[in-house]
Amino acid sequence: MYFGVFFALLVGTGLTVYAATLDLGRYNAAVALGIATIKATLVALFFMHVWHASEKLTKLVVIAALFFLLLLLGLTMSDYATRMWS
Amino acid sequence: MHDSSTTVVHERNGEAHAAHNPALLHHFAEPQQQRDAASLGMWVFLATEVMFFGGLFCAYLVYRQWYFGDFAAASKSINMGLGATNTAVLICSSLTVVLAVWAAQTARRSLLVGSLALTMLLGLMFLGIKGIEYRDKFVEHHVPGASFSFENEPIPGHPGQYANARHAQMFFSLYFVMTGLHALHMIIGLGIFLWLLIMAWKGRFTPEWHTPVEIGGLYWHFVDIVWIYLFPLLYLIDRHP
Amino acid sequence: MSMSMTTPILQPVERENYLNKEYGVWSWLLTTDHKRIALLYLISITFFFFIGGFFALLIRLELLTPVGDLVQADTYNKLFTMHGMVMVFFFLIPSIPAVLGNFLVPMMIGAKDLAFPRINLLSWYLYIIGGVMMLHCMLTGGVDTGWTFYAPFSTSFTNTNIIEAGLAIFVAGFSSILTGLNFVVTIHRMRAPGMTWSRLPLFIWAHYATSIIQLLGTPVIAVTIVLVAAERALHLGIFDPKLGGDPLLFQHLFWFYSHPAVYIMILPSMGVITEIIACFSRKRIFGYHFVAFSSIAIAVFGFLVWAHHMFVAGISVYSALVFSFLSYAVALPSAIKVFNWTATLYKGSIHYDAPMLYAFGFLGLFTIGGLTGLFLAALGIDVHVTDTYFVVAHFHYIMVGGAVMGYLGGMHFWWPKISGRLYPEGWARLAALIVFIGFNLTFFPQFVLGYMGMPRRYYDYSHMPEFQVLNVLSTAGATVLGVGYLLPMVYFLWSMRYGKPASDNPWNAAGLEWKTASPPTTFNFDAEPVVTWEAYNYEELDAPHKEGVPVAR
Numbered sequence: 001m002y003f004g005v006f007f008a009l010l011v012g013t014g015l016t017v018y019a020a021t022l023d024l025g026r027y028n029a030a031v032a033l034g035i036a037t038i039k040a041t042l043v044a045l046f047f048m049h050v051w052h053a054s055e056k057l058t059k060l061v062v063i064a065a066l067f068f069l070l071l072l073l074g075l076t077m078s079d080y081a082t083r084m085w086s
Numbered sequence: 087m088h089d090s091s092t093t094v095v096h097e098r099n100g101e102a103h104a105a106h107n108p109a110l111l112h113h114f115a116e117p118q119q120q121r122d123a124a125s126l127g128m129w130v131f132l133a134t135e136v137m138f139f140g141g142l143f144c145a146y147l148v149y150r151q152w153y154f155g156d157f158a159a160a161s162k163s164i165n166m167g168l169g170a171t172n173t174a175v176l177i178c179s180s181l182t183v184v185l186a187v188w189a190a191q192t193a194r195r196s197l198l199v200g201s202l203a204l205t206m207l208l209g210l211m212f213l214g215i216k217g218i219e220y221r222d223k224f225v226e227h228h229v230p231g232a233s234f235s236f237e238n239e240p241i242p243g244h245p246g247q248y249a250n251a252r253h254a255q256m257f258f259s260l261y262f263v264m265t266g267l268h269a270l271h272m273i274i275g276l277g278i279f280l281w282l283l284i285m286a287w288k289g290r291f292t293p294e295w296h297t298p299v300e301i302g303g304l305y306w307h308f309v310d311i312v313w314i315y316l317f318p319l320l321y322l323i324d325r326h327p
Numbered sequence: 328m329s330m331s332m333t334t335p336i337l338q339p340v341e342r343e344n345y346l347n348k349e350y351g352v353w354s355w356l357l358t359t360d361h362k363r364i365a366l367l368y369l370i371s372i373t374f375f376f377f378i379g380g381f382f383a384l385l386i387r388l389e390l391l392t393p394v395g396d397l398v399q400a401d402t403y404n405k406l407f408t409m410h411g412m413v414m415v416f417f418f419l420i421p422s423i424p425a426v427l428g429n430f431l432v433p434m435m436i437g438a439k440d441l442a443f444p445r446i447n448l449l450s451w452y453l454y455i456i457g458g459v460m461m462l463h464c465m466l467t468g469g470v471d472t473g474w475t476f477y478a479p480f481s482t483s484f485t486n487t488n489i490i491e492a493g494l495a496i497f498v499a500g501f502s503s504i505l506t507g508l509n510f511v512v513t514i515h516r517m518r519a520p521g522m523t524w525s526r527l528p529l530f531i532w533a534h535y536a537t538s539i540i541q542l543l544g545t546p547v548i549a550v551t552i553v554l555v556a557a558e559r560a561l562h563l564g565i566f567d568p569k570l571g572g573d574p575l576l577f578q579h580l581f582w583f584y585s586h587p588a589v590y591i592m593i594l595p596s597m598g599v600i601t602e603i604i605a606c607f608s609r610k611r612i613f614g615y616h617f618v619a620f621s622s623i624a625i626a627v628f629g630f631l632v633w634a635h636h637m638f639v640a641g642i643s644v645y646s647a648l649v650f651s652f653l654s655y656a657v658a659l660p661s662a663i664k665v666f667n668w669t670a671t672l673y674k675g676s677i678h679y680d681a682p683m684l685y686a687f688g689f690l691g692l693f694t695i696g697g698l699t700g701l702f703l704a705a706l707g708i709d710v711h712v713t714d715t716y717f718v719v720a721h722f723h724y725i726m727v728g729g730a731v732m733g734y735l736g737g738m739h740f741w742w743p744k745i746s747g748r749l750y751p752e753g754w755a756r757l758a759a760l761i762v763f764i765g766f767n768l769t770f771f772p773q774f775v776l777g778y779m780g781m782p783r784r785y786y787d788y789s790h791m792p793e794f795q796v797l798n799v800l801s802t803a804g805a806t807v808l809g810v811g812y813l814l815p816m817v818y819f820l821w822s823m824r825y826g827k828p829a830s831d832n833p834w835n836a837a838g839l840e841w842k843t844a845s846p847p848t849t850f851n852f853d854a855e856p857v858v859t860w861e862a863y864n865y866e867e868l869d870a871p872h873k874e875g876v877p878v879a880r
Binding site: 112113114115119122123126127130131133134135137138139140141142144145148149152153230231232250252253255256259260262263267 | 438439440441442443444504508511512513515516517542543544545546547549550551553554557561562563564565569570571572573576579580583850855
């Protein structure tokens with residue numbers, strides 16, 4: 001099963017590189033980050049054993065970290081994204 | 087009554103003091119508790135690392151949005167092939183880490199030692215390739231500072247427009263800080279794995295107790311995940327012809 | 328509840344406890360006993376409190392007169408900078424968690440030690456290393472940017488030793504992170520059988536929430552310091568407008584930590600106050616779950632409001648609106664606590680021992696500080712009073728009137744447990760009163776000064792000499808406050824030798840820590856406790872002879 005995830009990760013990397021050579025306009029970034037997120041999720045769930053974690057607490061810690069990271073990025077961008085509005 | 091409180095705890099397990107795995111520390115009631123504490127501790131530490139790198143991702147996000155064209159031009163000048171190779175190298179090393187943990191769980195000492203050694207080798211390979219990239223940047227005068235130079239680089243998708251050198255320098259500042267910090271974490275990871283390798287070689291890990299391998303593995307996977315994000319963000323801003 | 332012993336004092340053969348188990352410097356410097364580490368922290372942070380206080384004294388002396396005549400402008404900048412940095416990073420942030428938290432958390436949950444005792448010791452050493460670096464920085468000229476070390480002044484223009492100060496804070500920050508990590512893992516994994524989450528003392532909930540903030544916020548300022556150091560040393564230009572950078576990005580990253588940091592400073596104090604109010608009202612805390620969840624809510628909401636420090640800095644007005652609204656929201660959980668404390672007092676059997684006096688002081692001063700925070704959260708008001716003494720007064724009400732009062736109250740409450748001695752109650756009540764009077768005399772005039780327009784961080788206010796009266800009052804108050812702080816130091820030390828020996832539970836308080844000896848043995852409990860009672864079971868504690876009432880003892 002580990003090897004399955006391993007191959008998926010390599011395929012994902014190849015896909016990311018390939019997609020970067022296509023002109024998807026503003027979706028290039030979204031595609032690249034989307035694939036990166038899938039890869040990261042695979043590593044976390046299967047290599048780091050979060051999927052089979054006996055305790056919900058592990059999943060809670062992961063989610064909390066992501067939540068606060070998104071808070072930092074999101075609320076900061078709320079300033080930068082709206083500066084030109086006034 | 088104040089006789090030693092440690093004897094009472096061991097009575098709870100019904101075992102004599104001497105029968106415990108010497109790795110069980112005195113303030114824990116039983117090995118599972120100690121394992122759970124170590125695992126939770128590492129996960130919580132990784133959460134702090136997420137926020138640590140997060141600050142850099144925040145800075146990156148702001149400036150990429152401000153200077154997209156200049157960032158794209160700068161991104162084009164770093165070696166995508168080497169970056170992709172490094173990504174593959176780290177993915178392989180994550181696999182070897184997982185194998186090492188499994189080997190520890192199933193008492194396969196040679197596989198454990200081999201996997202740990204292979205992980206370190208891949209890690210060194212990653213750093214070697216990084217070193218080549220850094221040297222390339224140095225030679226091309228793309229290192230921020232007095233000798234920085236980024237002239238006449240076209241902005242991808244906008245023929246006739248050239249990148250603003252100051253904004254491109256911002257990209258490279260972030261590039262070096264982010265990959266540099268990541269590389270520092272790799273070096274620390276190599277140190278940890280060296281210690282794991284020595285301990286494994288000495289046969290200290292058993293299926294009952296191999297916690298350092300597990301939590302060392304968690305750390306390594308985290309460093310891999312950071313790179314999984316760094317690669318597209320730094321190398322693939324605008325690569326279409 | 329009186330402190331006088333009803334039994335004649337026999338001088339017992341001294342039991343073995345954590346203090347006398349081993350003697351010698353190395354038994355302290357290499358200890359992994361959370362109680363000894365707590366005392367190591369106690370000594371260190373008291374030392375830094377004096378240093379920060381010394382700078383405060385010089386500031387207040389300068390402001391006695393409208394002209395800048397005591398020190399030069401640059402020196403004054405260094406004074407308020409060092410006062411802020413030392414007080415925030417080396418006193419307030421560690422204070423309650425590192426001293427009272429380290430000492431009490433394992434005992435309150437029925438454990439023998441924290442989850443990672445050696446990391447606990449490492450935490451202390453990191454704090455000391457950071458402290459030594461900061462001392463060296465001070466001795467070699469100090470820093471003059473304000474404790475907020477804003478870019479681009481800190482990155483491009485000042486000639487002072489920013490990198491050293493930054494690294495000192497970085498190292499101390501790691502100490503904070505490791506303490507938080509230890510507490511979270513300990514509270515999750517080391518609770519005694521029967522100690523469910525709903526039976527935990529609210530002190531534990533408060534420290535859990537504090538630890539969340541320490542873990543998730545501190546790394547961001549750590550990386551910000553790295554960026555500032557890189558910019559100074561390598562001229563990278565991340566915050567430098569000349570190179571395309573944005574100084575406001577620095578402020579965003581700085582305040583993302585530094586606002587939640589103020590909740591690191593106040594939450595543990597709230598935990599202490601909860602314990603004290605329950606004990607000295609002889610009542611279960613009203614609304615236990617509300618208080619518990621409000622601690623978590625403060626920790627989470629505290630991360631949503633940071634840009635209220637940047638309302639006039641140049642952020643977009645829409646973003647400012649969002650942050651202003653969120654800043655109102657974060658006041659709600661704090662208000663809930665105040666209501667619950669008040670409801671606990673209602674119809675309680677109130678005892679006015681020194682810890683309770685500090686708790687009362689906290690209630691009033693924290694309320695004033697918190698409400699003035701709401702004034703500042705209103706954009707219209709903030710435009711006028713930001714960067715004035717109104718802000719200075721606001722945060723001193725919370726940090727000194729709130730956090731330090733809680734710290735002192737907690738030190739008095741748990742002193743018998745920590746030292747095995749009783750402090751002199753008369754002197755303690757006097758000191759509490761002096762602190763309260765001195766505090767208000769120091770900081771209330773500053774609200775008025777700020778409202779009248781006196782800017783902060785100015786050493787010369789000769790353009791508005793009418794500010795002098797209030798400044799003189801403030802300095803007088805500071806002197807009184809200083810006396811109030813010195814008194815406990817004197818009598819606590821005195822009590823270690825001459826104080827009456829304390830029983831295991833001199834306050835007849837609820838909580839597992841009171842079931843250990845005073846002072847406790849190294850591993851706290853003779854046998855692992857099994858908890859079958861709810862928290863704050865004061866009815867049972869006060870009615871040991873009532874028929875049919877289960878007794879926790």
